[in-house]
Amino acid sequence: MSNIEKNDNAHLAEPITGPTRLTGAEILWATLVGEGVTVVFGYPGGAILPVYDALRKFPIHHILVRHEQGASHMADGYSRASGKVGVAIATSGPGATNLVTGIATAMLDSIPMVCITGQVSSKVLGSDAFQEVDITGITLPITKHNFLVNRPEDIAPAVRYAFQIAKSGRPGPVLVDITKDAQQQSALFDFAAAKPRPYAAHPMLSVQHDHLHEAAELIRNAKRPVILAGHGIMQSNAGEQVRSLAERMQIPVGTTLLGLGAFPASHLLNMGMMGMHGESWVNHAIQEADLLIACGMRFDDRVIGTPTTYSPNSKKIHIEVDPAEINKNIKADVALVGDLRQVLEQLLPLLPGRDGSAWLKTIADSKGSAAVLDITNLPDSGHLYAAHVMHDLWRITDGKAIIVTDVGQHQMWEAQYYRHDQPRTLITSGGLGTMGFALPAAIGAKVACPDKEVWVIAGDGGFQMTACELATIVQEKLDINVAIINNGFLGMVRQWQEFFYEKNYESTPLVSPDFVKLADAHGIPGAAVRDRGDLEAAVQSARAHKGPYLLNFLVEKEDSVYPMIPAGAALHEMIRRPGRNPLDEHPEDL
Amino acid sequence: MLHTFVAYVEDKPGVLTRVASLFRRLNINIISLTVGHSERPGISRMTIVANAPDHANAEAGHRIRASLFKLEDVVEVDDIGKAPAVTRELALIKVAATAHTRSHIFELAEVFRARIVDLAPDSLMIEITGVESKIEGLIQVLNETEERVLEVCRSGKMTMRRGAHKSGVLRAMGVGTGEPQPEEPAFEHFADNI
Numbered sequence: 001m002s003n004i005e006k007n008d009n010a011h012l013a014e015p016i017t018g019p020t021r022l023t024g025a026e027i028l029w030a031t032l033v034g035e036g037v038t039v040v041f042g043y044p045g046g047a048i049l050p051v052y053d054a055l056r057k058f059p060i061h062h063i064l065v066r067h068e069q070g071a072s073h074m075a076d077g078y079s080r081a082s083g084k085v086g087v088a089i090a091t092s093g094p095g096a097t098n099l100v101t102g103i104a105t106a107m108l109d110s111i112p113m114v115c116i117t118g119q120v121s122s123k124v125l126g127s128d129a130f131q132e133v134d135i136t137g138i139t140l141p142i143t144k145h146n147f148l149v150n151r152p153e154d155i156a157p158a159v160r161y162a163f164q165i166a167k168s169g170r171p172g173p174v175l176v177d178i179t180k181d182a183q184q185q186s187a188l189f190d191f192a193a194a195k196p197r198p199y200a201a202h203p204m205l206s207v208q209h210d211h212l213h214e215a216a217e218l219i220r221n222a223k224r225p226v227i228l229a230g231h232g233i234m235q236s237n238a239g240e241q242v243r244s245l246a247e248r249m250q251i252p253v254g255t256t257l258l259g260l261g262a263f264p265a266s267h268l269l270n271m272g273m274m275g276m277h278g279e280s281w282v283n284h285a286i287q288e289a290d291l292l293i294a295c296g297m298r299f300d301d302r303v304i305g306t307p308t309t310y311s312p313n314s315k316k317i318h319i320e321v322d323p324a325e326i327n328k329n330i331k332a333d334v335a336l337v338g339d340l341r342q343v344l345e346q347l348l349p350l351l352p353g354r355d356g357s358a359w360l361k362t363i364a365d366s367k368g369s370a371a372v373l374d375i376t377n378l379p380d381s382g383h384l385y386a387a388h389v390m391h392d393l394w395r396i397t398d399g400k401a402i403i404v405t406d407v408g409q410h411q412m413w414e415a416q417y418y419r420h421d422q423p424r425t426l427i428t429s430g431g432l433g434t435m436g437f438a439l440p441a442a443i444g445a446k447v448a449c450p451d452k453e454v455w456v457i458a459g460d461g462g463f464q465m466t467a468c469e470l471a472t473i474v475q476e477k478l479d480i481n482v483a484i485i486n487n488g489f490l491g492m493v494r495q496w497q498e499f500f501y502e503k504n505y506e507s508t509p510l511v512s513p514d515f516v517k518l519a520d521a522h523g524i525p526g527a528a529v530r531d532r533g534d535l536e537a538a539v540q541s542a543r544a545h546k547g548p549y550l551l552n553f554l555v556e557k558e559d560s561v562y563p564m565i566p567a568g569a570a571l572h573e574m575i576r577r578p579g580r581n582p583l584d585e586h587p588e589d590l
Numbered sequence: 591m592l593h594t595f596v597a598y599v600e601d602k603p604g605v606l607t608r609v610a611s612l613f614r615r616l617n618i619n620i621i622s623l624t625v626g627h628s629e630r631p632g633i634s635r636m637t638i639v640a641n642a643p644d645h646a647n648a649e650a651g652h653r654i655r656a657s658l659f660k661l662e663d664v665v666e667v668d669d670i671g672k673a674p675a676v677t678r679e680l681a682l683i684k685v686a687a688t689a690h691t692r693s694h695i696f697e698l699a700e701v702f703r704a705r706i707v708d709l710a711p712d713s714l715m716i717e718i719t720g721v722e723s724k725i726e727g728l729i730q731v732l733n734e735t736e737e738r739v740l741e742v743c744r745s746g747k748m749t750m751r752r753g754a755h756k757s758g759v760l761r762a763m764g765v766g767t768g769e770p771q772p773e774e775p776a777f778e779h780f781a782d783n784i
């Protein structure tokens with residue numbers, strides 16, 4: 001990576017082997033180097049200063065963020081794009097608490113991440129010292145595990161253990177809080193000796209043979225099966241196995257939001273996204289199904305609507321790495337607990353093949369009209385709709401860019417109109433739905449994948465939550481394109497107000513700065529786009545420009561995401577796009 | 591519905607918080623929790639009795655156990671469920687009693703196989719171990735006397751599975767009869783898969 005090459009520390013790349021006496025701060029960096037870390041996202045302060053002081057001796061590139069929330073989202077985005085563990089660093093007190101939203105975001109989406117925080121000296125711990133905050137207490141429920149380290153000799157074992165915990169089983173964020181005196185004092189550093197005891201799989205993780213046979217039997221005999229493809233496919237690297245299962249047994253696939261890209265969008269068996277804003281035919285197929293095969297997904301409430309009405313006539317096979325997810329929301333008839341890829345590798349030999357044509361035809365028929373009704377029934381007046389932006393962006397980038405979305409309507413439109421064929425090309429906050437995620441997460445993604453085209457898609461609301469990171473993009477000379485879907489509202493909330501609160505648009509109209517001027521103030525070129533006719537040229541100039549570029553898309557203000565299943569309703573009780581159905585008038589036009 | 595878990599946890603600062611925090615997060619009330627050293631060095635043993643709310647589905651026990659396992663410091667978790675087990679609780683009860691009224695309290699203690707462990711001019715202390723109903727029985731009877739119960743200190747339940755008895759032995763011992771039969775053999779409980 002170019003940033004690493006220009007790092008003047010690169011000559012120190014030789015890892016420290018054998019026991020060496022180092023300060024705690026040096027031990028931290030040496031351990032990170034040993035864990036393969038080349039870049040960290042952070043922000044300095046008093047309680048972490050010894051660590052910053054020692055950085056110059058190590059071949060790690062530090063990216064200075066503008067707000068620690070950005071550091072945690074960047075580490076998260078880095079991890080989502082690369083599959084590696086992202087690292088964020090902050091000082092004690094306010095630095096540490098600013099990480100919290102990003103840690104919770106990573107926790108809810110099972111993203112492996114390690115956060116390092118400075119802590120006041122162990123001598124004053126618990127005395128309400130300046131910038132002391134109990135960050136291990138605060139993050140206890142939103143980390144997989146956390147550590148408070150107050151001796152230099154404990155740093156390497158804690159950090160190595162943190163990496164193991166972050167990556168193993170169901171991944172997640174881990175925080176290591178290190179007191180200032182532990183950073184300053186010295187101890188013997190021995191990377192190999194600090195190795196954690198081997199990861200022991202969860203004692204409840206054991207796929208039983210009769211369960212495998214039961215599952216295979218259900219799949220062989222199903223008439224209307226559906227595969228539910230989730231984020232776990234990416235995490236377990238099981239794309240190929242899920243594809244074999246679908247192709248061999250001719251089973252249609254619906255994906256969750258975080259599952260987009262796990263199964264190629266253009267694959268004939270891929271129906272599309274399920275859930276609250278999923279395609280109607282996908283939700284219909286799930287409601288009609290006689291067998292659901294859940295692969296690395298957790299039956300989140302955005303996906304099931306309500307448990308009592310969810311897919312009432314189907315048996316459920318739940319393949320999942322976390323035993324605590326089994327029977328949490330939806331009762332499984334057969335639970336295969338374990339790593340998805342390994343489970344499927346055991347299951348596939350039991351599945352010779354199957355004729356699924358009748359069921360596939362039923363789905364294709366229901367798709368025919370529904371697709372037109374909700375997705376392409378936009379008035380074609382030359383006026384710009386967010387859907388146009390997503391669709392054209394997909395077309396122009398050939399579906400190959402990494403798209404990092406924020407949270408809101410634009411996120412759902414992205415999911416509906418940008419077709420992801422590759423895993424890790426959609427980066428989005430699913431479980432926590434964190435506004436402000438996109439811009440910093442995109443920085444992490446670009447740093448992880450410098451050769452990939454990276455686009456931020458954010459609403460005018462969410463963009464302003466972390467817009468300060470534009471300066472980070474400039475400082476790091478990152479080639480990231482930003483598309484703001486500017487509808488003058490907190491769009492998704494406005495939509496709920498329209499549907500469920502009698503259009504009482506309380507506190508959702510939004511006055512924003514001129515985003516193009518804001519970009520300009522950062523030295524980032526940009527343009528505003530008002531008409532559909534200007535869309536393609538604008539996207540092309542952003543792509544052609546070397547370096548960051550911002551496009552402010554002024555889209556229809558009061559458009560809504562369709563279809564929509566109201567929270568808590570059944571999957572088939574969806575709200576459809578109102579208005580004329582062009583298919584009735586000019587079927588040949590579509 | 592009440593669930594009883596036995597958990598082996600690492601004996602480190604903060605472990606109790608992690609366990610307690612899990613129940614709080616799942617919105618499940620802890621009825622009692624006892625912690626102490628176990629037979630393994632560096633490992634503590636907890637008996638946790640929890641009350642899962644009625645809306646929690648029937649698999650709450652399974653989910654709690656799986657969630658406990660997810661805590662890094664938890665080494666083993668056993669959901670006692672309906673398996674044959676010995677459960678005991680210890681209580682210390684201080685009762686106001688003078689030289690004139692003591693003998694009645696002594697009699698009651700005798701009936702409940704409780705011991706008098708302290709005697710002061712105007713009070714005495716009773717130690718009782720047993721199952722919950724026995725302890726509650728004594729407290730109730732004491733409350734019905736003229737004397738005032740001044741203090742009650744209860745340990746919470748401690749539970750241990752019975753050994754792998756042959757069913758005949760079990761019957762001969764008079765345990766396991768009248769109780770629901772275990773759903774699973776007592777010794778296979780760590781490897782089950784839902």
Ligand SMILES: Cc1ncc(C[n+]2csc(CCOP(=O)(O)OP(=O)(O)O)c2C)c(N)n1
Nearest residue numbers: 408409410433435459460461462490491492
């Ligand atoms: C940090 C945070 N605060 C509040 C919300 C609730 N929320 C969800 S969507 C939304 C509106 C987003 O508006 P905007 O960023 O303009 O995107 P749009 O929906 O218009 O595409 C809000 C406020 C949230 N998800 N995250």
